[in-house]
Amino acid sequence: MAESKRMSKGLVILLHGVGSSGDDLAGLGDYWAPALPGVSFASPNAPYHFEHGAGWQWFSLSGITPENRPDRVAAARVAFDQQLQAILEQHQMSDSLDKVVLVGFSQGSIMALDALVSGRWPVAGMVAFSGRLSSPQPFAPALNTPVLLLHGMADDVIPVQEGQAAEQRLRAAGVQVTSQFEPGIGHTISEQGAQRAVEFIAERLG
Secondary structure: OOOHHHOOOOOOEEEEOOOOOOHHHHHOOOOOOHHHOOOEEOOOOOOOOOOOOOOEEEEHHHOOOOOOOOHHHHHHHHHHHHHHHHHHOOOOOOOOHHHHEEEEEEEHHHHHHHHHHOOOOOOOOOEEOOOOOOOOOOOOOOOOOOOEEEOOOOOOEEEEEEHHHHHHHHHHHHOOOEEEEEEEOOOOOOHHHHHHHHHHHHHHHH
């Protein structure tokens, strides 16, 4: 009884960046857990081995350009969706997307935002740290899924302008967007960003 009650509260799925692993983001769930009582966390490895070292990736960066990136993202959807579906089944949440929040970092944010603008995953909310909107158009977003964008203004991996452009394009598509662009923060999750994110998640799963 306690277990089913715990699961019914919500699920946060953490999506790591390229060359990283689920373990690298799992600590964020541990950090947030006291503020989200009864919420479960999942932090999977991306489906593909990173070609240039240890870790995992959602799609390959080899030979990537702004022109071919949307096709890479679209091609990654099948494996991404299979992974999310398996997590939802494991947590008995397949029919409870209104209690699921996706949290991405970097390449994980690209995939999370794609899940939204393609309309495939109408979850309760989405947090994108240090990401960009790289999905092929046309967009058909789940309009009941609000998004929180967080991006360091000193990011030298994915420039903050990508986060700002994502905000404008999401708004134009009718998505509810809140953003926090952080001075002096690089390609990372700051303490302030993590705190803003957990407040957002608590609101969505409240």
